[in-house]
Amino acid sequence: MAPATSIAAPAAPQPVAAAPAPSSAVTTPPRLVIALAMDQFSADLFAEYRSHFTGGLARLASGAVFPAGYQSHAATETCPGHSTLLTGNRPAHTGIIANTWIDQSAARAKKEVYCAEDETRAAADSKDYVASVGHLLVPTLGERMKQQWPAARNVAVSGKDRAALMMGGHVIDQVWWWKNNGFVTLDGRAGIPAAAQENATVAKLLAKGAPALPLPAFCAAREGAVQAGSATVGTGHFALAAGDTMAFRASPRLDQATLDLALKLVDAMKLGKGPAPDMLAVSLSATDYVGHGTGTQGPEMCIQLATVDQALGAFFAALDARGIDYGVVLSADHGGFDLPERQNREAMPQVARAEMALSPKALSEKVAAKLGLPAKGLILGDGTAGDFWVDAALPDAEKTTVVETARAILLAHPQVAAVFTAPEIAATPMPSGSPETWSLIQRARASFYGPRSGDFVVMLKRGVMALPQPGPGYVATHGSPWDYDRRVPILFWRKGMTGFEQPSPVETVDIAPTLSAWINLPAPQGAYDGRCLDLDPGPGSTCGVK
Numbered sequence: 001m002a003p004a005t006s007i008a009a010p011a012a013p014q015p016v017a018a019a020p021a022p023s024s025a026v027t028t029p030p031r032l033v034i035a036l037a038m039d040q041f042s043a044d045l046f047a048e049y050r051s052h053f054t055g056g057l058a059r060l061a062s063g064a065v066f067p068a069g070y071q072s073h074a075a076t077e078t079c080p081g082h083s084t085l086l087t088g089n090r091p092a093h094t095g096i097i098a099n100t101w102i103d104q105s106a107a108r109a110k111k112e113v114y115c116a117e118d119e120t121r122a123a124a125d126s127k128d129y130v131a132s133v134g135h136l137l138v139p140t141l142g143e144r145m146k147q148q149w150p151a152a153r154n155v156a157v158s159g160k161d162r163a164a165l166m167m168g169g170h171v172i173d174q175v176w177w178w179k180n181n182g183f184v185t186l187d188g189r190a191g192i193p194a195a196a197q198e199n200a201t202v203a204k205l206l207a208k209g210a211p212a213l214p215l216p217a218f219c220a221a222r223e224g225a226v227q228a229g230s231a232t233v234g235t236g237h238f239a240l241a242a243g244d245t246m247a248f249r250a251s252p253r254l255d256q257a258t259l260d261l262a263l264k265l266v267d268a269m270k271l272g273k274g275p276a277p278d279m280l281a282v283s284l285s286a287t288d289y290v291g292h293g294t295g296t297q298g299p300e301m302c303i304q305l306a307t308v309d310q311a312l313g314a315f316f317a318a319l320d321a322r323g324i325d326y327g328v329v330l331s332a333d334h335g336g337f338d339l340p341e342r343q344n345r346e347a348m349p350q351v352a353r354a355e356m357a358l359s360p361k362a363l364s365e366k367v368a369a370k371l372g373l374p375a376k377g378l379i380l381g382d383g384t385a386g387d388f389w390v391d392a393a394l395p396d397a398e399k400t401t402v403v404e405t406a407r408a409i410l411l412a413h414p415q416v417a418a419v420f421t422a423p424e425i426a427a428t429p430m431p432s433g434s435p436e437t438w439s440l441i442q443r444a445r446a447s448f449y450g451p452r453s454g455d456f457v458v459m460l461k462r463g464v465m466a467l468p469q470p471g472p473g474y475v476a477t478h479g480s481p482w483d484y485d486r487r488v489p490i491l492f493w494r495k496g497m498t499g500f501e502q503p504s505p506v507e508t509v510d511i512a513p514t515l516s517a518w519i520n521l522p523a524p525q526g527a528y529d530g531r532c533l534d535l536d537p538g539p540g541s542t543c544g545v546k
Helices: 043-052 056-060 078-085 141-148 161-168 193-208 217-222 245-249 252-269 286-294 299-321 340-345 360-371 396-411 422-426 440-447 508-518
Strands: 032-038 064-070 100-102 112-114 154-158 174-179 182-184 226-228 231-233 278-284 326-331 379-381 386-390 416-421 456-460 487-494
Touching: 032 078, 032 141, 032 161, 032 299, 032 508, 043 064, 043 299, 043 487, 056 299, 056 326, 056 487, 078 161, 078 508, 100 386, 141 154, 141 278, 141 508, 154 161, 154 252, 161 174, 161 278, 174 252, 182 193, 193 245, 193 252, 217 299, 226 340, 245 252, 252 278, 252 286, 252 299, 286 299, 326 508, 360 379, 360 396, 386 396, 396 416, 396 456, 416 422, 416 440, 422 440, 422 456, 440 456, 487 508
Parallel strands: 032 278, 032 326, 154 174, 154 278
Antiparallel strands: 064 487, 100 112, 174 182, 226 231, 326 487, 379 386, 386 456, 416 456
16 A cells, blocks of 8 residues: 655655546546645636646646636635535525624624534634534535435545535535644544544644745745735745644645545545445645735745645555545635735736725724714624625614615725625526626625625725735735636546646536536436536537537
């Protein structure tokens, strides 16, 4: 048996193996479906670094490549994006409208609800929460597989709980994510040797620390200090001080540990070797942590992508050595945008940070002054864009006046592109057709779920980042309705398949129906918002009759 990969150091770049000759095995369903998500791996990053990939990402790029995939909704955040990948449904139907939303009826003082928590239960630590997938309204592909074939196993691993839970779903055999200083699972579930072994390996690394990661030659041009508020980025190489769990999390080492645990679960559960096909969902979170902490265009992101490319190559090689018949899809939950301070230096002087005047507190004060209402709690929200909620205690007519007054104030601000009310969004038909042509309100409609969405939605102009005050660990973000946050690659690969590239736009909601057809899993009519993508470029079809 081939050894598991190691988190000690990234592997040296290796040339990508020649594409295997076509095989009749391609006409039979794979025994293990692997769904990979790379958090914040935008279509722009894929295009920028594609020529430098020599490992796992190069292998995937030799398969069926859709470089213009779309997380087509407006709320381009981690939880909504992951909820689309294996459900085949947009956030309007998954119910996951954002990472957090406001529920003024919640029976607790805190009204913010996290997408992957059970707010009806109290955690042992009052500052913590009980992780749950209860807010997800639809089944995942792994759940559908288990319903069709009870012997199928459904497994998910990630650096984030919301990623693992949204890809895994409600009925899941094993689900693990990184928290604080190790991998954990759902409350009340027993530990397993595979997770204990991986946690022990990480603990040894954290105890002694590790030197900086090597800077690939093609990354050298990206070196250069950039000041963003109190943070300086553009010179980091991921040196790890002993005991620094936050630095471990925001580095390529987290992705390596996630893949190591995934491989341990493959071995422990004999995934891909049972009487029914199995599902393994793996979400790699470090690209997102690096993007938030240092931006997308510095040496940090370059090292991250070079390292995860090699880690994926080693992961696939280990699966090959085990003789597992597997098929892979890789995509992302959203794209990303570099920090304004560096963009201003690189031919984009119009890129800016949102002003604090757009915050819920500032907006409440302006509206309250105009209407003679108390400002505290008048308008609630989670930043300078996205969903905003009006105090639910107000009479309906007064709420409408607050919304219209807020809209007038916002539309007069030079950084605001659009403001839509909940009734306007609800009255908009669910969009169809090519997602790059959708209007802003159509993008908002794909994110809208009435029982959770706000009373109005604010969209900032292109290039305005909804992060007014940068600081150490958080200098850039995503979440906008613009294509730099919506476009992601979608890559399918299986040994023996004939590769091709389709540049026309497709959607991440197309992944689940495509995989479903790949394994001959019947789906009820209307189960998916997406469509099956035919992965056979010849006269045959992986979706049925051409």
